[in-house]
Amino acid sequence: MDSDARHALLADVDRVCDLVGTTLGPFGTNKLVVESGGRVTTTASSSLLLERLELDDPATTLLRDAATDFRDERGDGSTRMVLLTGALLSQADDLIERGLHPTVVARGYRDAFDVAIDRLDARARPLSLVGAERVAETALTGTRNPATRRHVSEAIANAVTDASADDSVDGGRASVDVVARIGGVGDTELVDGVVIETPLVSEAMPRRQRDAGVALLSSTVDVPRLGGATDSSERSISLDVDSFEDRADIGAYERDQFRRTLSDAAEAGCRFIATQGAINDRVKTRVADAGITAIERVDDDVMRRLVRNTGGQVVPTLEDATPETMGTADVGFERLAGREFVTVEGTAERVYTLLCRAPDPRSVSAFEASATSAISATFHALADERVVPGGGATEIDLERSVREAARGTASREQLAMEGFARALTAIPRQLAASAGLDGWTGVLRLRVAHTEGRSSMGVDALSGEIRDVLDADPVVEPRRLQRDILGAATDLAVQLIRIDGQLSASDLADDEPTPPVQ
Template sequence: DMSNAIMAQDEMGRPFIIVRDQGKKQRKHGLEATKSHILAARSVASIVKTSLGPRGLDKILISQDGDITITNDGATILSQMDLDNEIAKLLVELSKSQDDEIGDGTTGVVVLAGALLDQALELIEKGIHPIKVANGFDEACKIAVQQLDDVADDINISTESSDSNLLKAAKTSLGSKIVSKSHDHFAQMAVDAVLAVADFERKDVDFELIKIEKKVGGSIEDSSLIRGVLLDKDFSHPQMPKHVEDCRIAILTCPFEPPKPKTKHKLDISTVEEFKVLQEYEQKKFQEMIDQVKESGANVVACQWGFDDEANHLLLANGLNAIRWIGGSELELLAIATNGRIVPRFEDLTAEKLGRAGTIKELEFGTTRDRMLVIEDCSNTKAVTCFIRGSNEMIAAEGVRALHDSICVVRNLVRDSRVVYGGGASELTCSIAVSEAADKQKGIDQYAFRAFAAALDTIPMTLAENSGLDPIETLSSLKAKQAIEKSSYLGVDCLGKGTNDMKELFVVDPLIGKKQQLLLATQLTRMILKINDVIISGKDEY
């Protein structure tokens, strides 16, 4: 077909052909469009499928400029894949919204959506209209969500015992992550961080108060929770003490330098005497500033600006620890945390305006020259910082993601302490409920219901497959057991613990997270089924 090709001539008069195929507007329509979307979505879902569960595989992602990410986190895998298919991008959005609202279950939601679309494709090929499929799925989803509500257990989230349910839940969520060998430590960090800022009356956790910072170096076990603020700074002079107690902090936005002598004329220094006069003047001014700081009772000076060696030396000589070049937002954080006021002029310093903290410590990192300041026991805020270490950037970054997920699980349980059981147990229960409802349906919906139930089965099957178990055998034996024992706790024994009782193993998922997965996956499926026309405009069309 030469209709896209035109003849042209270059400046030398030689003919050549321009083919405009790449810039052509593309259009897919009707069932063809729906089918091709489903296939695209399926291929994305199949990529993350193998990383579901505690035995899921990690993925290595290499960006165009060669940066490497190793992760097991569905949202991360998808967000770093360079997808050019529009429908595949919708799946990425899906896992992002699960991440934003719940923070966990980002792999599961994509696997479920992929399974729903697969099932939908079969129905469409049987001749059922996509909208009918979508409506049936919506109804089935309602039944599944109701079933989750019915079987959910309200667990005790009191923090009295050292092996609380919160801690166990946090551990479960870390089980599938790279950091799993230090998951006790990470789980404790997640629980401590959430409890430090949680408001149990309002059942809420202010995420703003939890900061997660990472620094390459050390090992992942060196990660720690800091009850306070971390500043990526050091004390301004190497001889200042590395550890200050009972800190009274002057938080200054005025520069530590003497004002220029007020002369009308340009400052001309031509003799040694004149220079000495100026030097004395400067020293006098410095001393005045230092006196003002000392009179206020401060023992630490936090400055937004820098100061020169001379000022630095005087601060040291006067027993003041100083920090310079603190960024505006960090200075503010420091002021809030220590209940101090930001002071713009030395003359404004008073005892009441000083920030207060129990200790300020300078952390050193091995042989590197990197240093950080830890400000703990601050007088005001509950703010905490999770400080993640890792021997390289990849490990540290995965540590941050893993901790974030388990903090989310703990937060979700503080918000709503109802849980359902993992390892595919809750999906199976829902699948059984939806299948039973299908038997009572007369119309086309029964097909959609059965398909929905089959999609739910994909979760335990995938978990089994990823753990080296036979998926079909596992599924059928679990289904039979759930039916006989009338129990919703039975799931896939991914780690070979010798029992399917997820309650005993304490493999739980917060109810709100599991519900959200079902709702989001169904919603996305509906959206894709409703699209029957895609027009991608050409890039250089004219």
């Protein structure tokens, strides 16, 4: 690939990174995305923005896939990862234009990354100095109301701490779910259990069940048909019916079988049914008459949470629901803001739901994404028990360390290390700009402060000032997440700058077919 083609490739990625990077922080700018079909989306979410952009270039598609994977695996930090990747690529493009080989740039970036990680580990502080709620509050950018931020952050910290202390929870971001709906922000609450937005299958069903046996099913609840899909017999049955009376007898037998199955389940303690299939209209009244509450069409994620929370097992049919396969929970239905919610408070693993409220659909989406990020950041902090100053303070400190290491490097990699250091300032510069400050002036002020030994000076975007972010109301981030962001951005940048050609897989065949061997 010639220099012009490489420059064009990196420039496309750099433009997307700059666009996504402006959404960083609590005052990140919104984007109005108008899709080709006429759909209009207003968002400050980097992941939603990348999803909505119609990217055809292979390099930008690779960037989007990397950001999506990072978000799925870590839950937070994808915006910073994309912004840092763009800054690294911009620096690399300049260095390559000045004659530095891409391999030298890649080696220099790797050396700089090692220096940055060593410094990051050295400056990390124990989580106990600030508390998990401060990590959650830093990541909770979906609301700027101080009281709401404090309330929601404390709820997240309590839930995540509780879930992390349970050995049966696998690091468990899945232990804390977020459900966001329209309503008053002050109504946001943390629920100990699984919250599902769904109506009862019948208004005649009980709305409260205490210490209920929970049957978790994977198929439709209906009267079984002899030889049909809902029949549990292993043999296929073929019936030759000649009269109306025979048909009526078969129908009576099937209904009697369902009544016995329902009665057996109720006697075994079943008081709540959650099925991934449907509950047929002709049996809803019978289920309600048996004193059983039921919901239908439960998706896979909710079913997994119900399994963990109630201790039950997913079985095919109601006939398979036994005391050994059923879980236990308190179940309640209530209507909030015109919507039906069921709350399942199980007795097995601790599972929480943060029920968020926001005044309009766009705010609901932003609040939900922000709360999900705060949950993930808190899990990272509790897993590692180490944090670093936020607000760009850590990036400025790492920049100084990498620059010092570069000055002691005699090879050409020194230039690449200096480029890596300059790229690190993209994050504090963007935070300062989004807070209403001049980006470069903010970086210079931070550099001066860090040179004077004030290494925890950073940008407080909410207050719009540069201050010691470890003082009152600390702004802190998980060390482990910072390591992952640096690593992912460096790997992606190195991968892209080492591309020397773009090939179409359909054009790899020889122009002339190879003659057959005689």
